[in-house]
Amino acid sequence: MPIKVVISSLSLFSLLFYSLLLLLLHPAIARGPHHSSLPSGLLNATAHSGPARLLFQDTTQPHHSDDIDRGYMTNSELEKAVKDFGDRCGSISRIYSIxxxxxxxxxxxxxxxxxxxxxxxEPAFKFIGNVHGDEPVGRELLILLANWICxxxxxxxxxxxxxxxxxxxxxxTMNPDGFSLKRRGNANDIDLNRDFPDQYLHFADDIPFMKSNGQVNFQFFPVNNxxxxxxxETIAVMNWLREIxxxxxxTLHGGALVANYPWDxxxxxxxxxxxxxxxxxxxxxxxxxxxxxxNMSLSKEFPGGITNGAxxxxxxxxxxxxxxIHAGCFELTLEISDDKWPNAIELPTLWEYNKMSLLNLAASLVKVKAGRTFADYHRLIPPAERxxxxxxxxxxxxxTTCISLGETAMTLDFILDPEIPTMTYLHSVNNDCHCIESGKPSLERFWRLHSEVYLILIAILALLCILLKRRIKSNMLNHKQLPKRSAQT
Structure with missing residues (x-):
């Protein structure tokens, strides 16, 4: 039973080059959201060094001018842009609805x-824009991203x-209705980023997890189930992850400039x-x-331009x-614009600021090309760890095996043996952990992966030797049985 495990190491060499080049060409200082006061619903900013944000959904809606969406694609125009892309780039694309x-x-x-x-x-990556209706920059940038790749x-x-x-x-766009209504929630005024099943975390011994300091069990809060x-819209995304x-x-949001990661x-x-x-x-x-x-990494509010959500x-x-938790999908929440709904004339600049980030994040999955075997599995883990x-x-x-992962990814091939009833006499399987360095498979691993081929070759050679021996013996017997010829003068 062959199983291929693709372990991907994330490298910053090429990314740092792009970042340095951009910084040299456009030196600037990152701007964060400004808060003149703490309205109802905001946490006390003294509780944390970062900027105060909404802990619970703020039901008040911002007052937009009537022409705030001028220059942005309407839902009909966005649908046309998607279908036009499919017609123009059909050889490398597919258009479908979830x-x-x-x-x-x-x-x-x-x-x-x-x-x-x-x-x-091959690994699959997804971008989602416009989760909140009043944060439309993502929908524009994702169409630009698709067209740039094409x-x-x-x-x-x-x-x-x-x-x-x-x-x-x-x-x-995950929330086209909210965009049309120029508000955060959908047509039912529900914040879609608060509508998924929630979870709480406690340590347990029943579910293993890829971590050396213990085992973890996840359960969802029943109040949101x-x-x-x-x-x-939420159900559509949940079903989507069941299929792929x-x-x-x-996901692309607006209102700050930071890359947010779990737990939230x-x-x-x-x-x-x-x-x-x-x-x-x-x-x-x-x-x-x-x-x-x-300029995200230059943020004075978020060191390095990143933050833990909680x-x-x-x-x-x-x-x-x-x-x-549900699908093992490593998702980031990207705040890509200080202004939730900036003037459309700023979109080209926002695209240039975020283009390499979008491309490099997607490309970070590409570190090794997996073979066409059953049970391929891709896992992102940081380098320089065992x-x-x-x-x-x-x-x-x-x-089981151990790996020491460097800056490049590595592929592990496992050939699993079927379970045999205990009454059969078999040698025990050695599951000791032998460390394998990235890109340097051991001789023992090489032998283990090719032992079956070697056994077949040995059997064939043995059979050929037996047949050859019989052929020689037969020839000798035939030679002895030939009649003697009389000498002629």
Missing amino acids: GHSVNGVPLWVIEISDKPGQEEP DNYMKDPLATLIVENIHLHILP DMDARQP RFTASA GTEDKRRYYYGCPDDDTFQFMASIYSNSHR SWYPIYGGMQDWNY YEVVATMPGYKSK
Whole structure:
């Protein structure tokens, strides 16, 4: 039973180059949201060094001018842009809908790949924009991203890398009704980023997790588990993740300039840094986006331009934590604009500031090309660490190995042996952990992977030897039985 595990290490070498180049060309200081006072619903800013944000949903709606959406695509124009993209770039794309909004607007998705719609042993990444109706920058930037990749495929190495090595899915708007109404919530005035099943965290021994300091068990708060009360946009995203296993993802928001990572909430609902089991990986992913950005990493409010969600302000029912727990999808919440709804003339600048961040974050999944074998699995982990990797499959014996991961990714191949009834006499399987350095497989691993082939070759050679021996013996007998010829004078 062959199983391939793809362990991806995230490297910053190329990303730092792009960031340095951008900083040299456009030196600037990052701006954060300004708060002149603490209105009702905000936490006391003295409780944390970061900026105060909404702990619970603020039901008051901002007062927008009638022409604030001037220059932004309407929902109809956005739908046309998506379909036009599909017509123009059909060889590397697929257009599909994951559902509808409350008012029946289709939730269109653009898939970009050299083999769109096909199952491949490649990681999948998704971008989601416009989760909050009054934060529309993401929907504009994601259409620009799709078109840039299409225009630069086979011309730019980064665009080609993404198309040929991952399946990129782009949902420009999750909340088209909220956009039309110019408000945060959807048509039912529900904040979609508070509508997902929530969770609390406690340590237990029944569910293993990839972490050396213990085992973790996740459960959701029952108060947010009523599927009948959930919004159609939320249900559409949840069903989407049941159909496609995403390795990583990001949602685009507005109102600050920072890359946010799990956990978003705490077990006791207080505000403090609450890291998840993959905290190092999430910090690395967030840093990829921040360091590739025009000025996010220069933030004076968020060191390095990144933040733990619970440390910033706890939220519950968020999509980010649900992705991580439910589907093992490593999701970031990206605040890409200080202004939630900036003037449309700023969109080209915002695109230039965020373009490399969007591309590099998606490309961070591409570190190794997996083979076409059954049970491919992709896992993001930070480099320069020692990990124990266990491959399990019902009906087969598990196997374990250790790896020392460097800056490059590595592929592990496991051949699992079927479970045999205990009455059969077998040698015990050695599951000792032998460390494998990245890119330097041991001789023992090489022998283990090819032992079956060697055994077959040995059997064939033995059979050939037996046949050859019989042939020689037969020839000798025939020679002895030949009649003697008389000498002639």
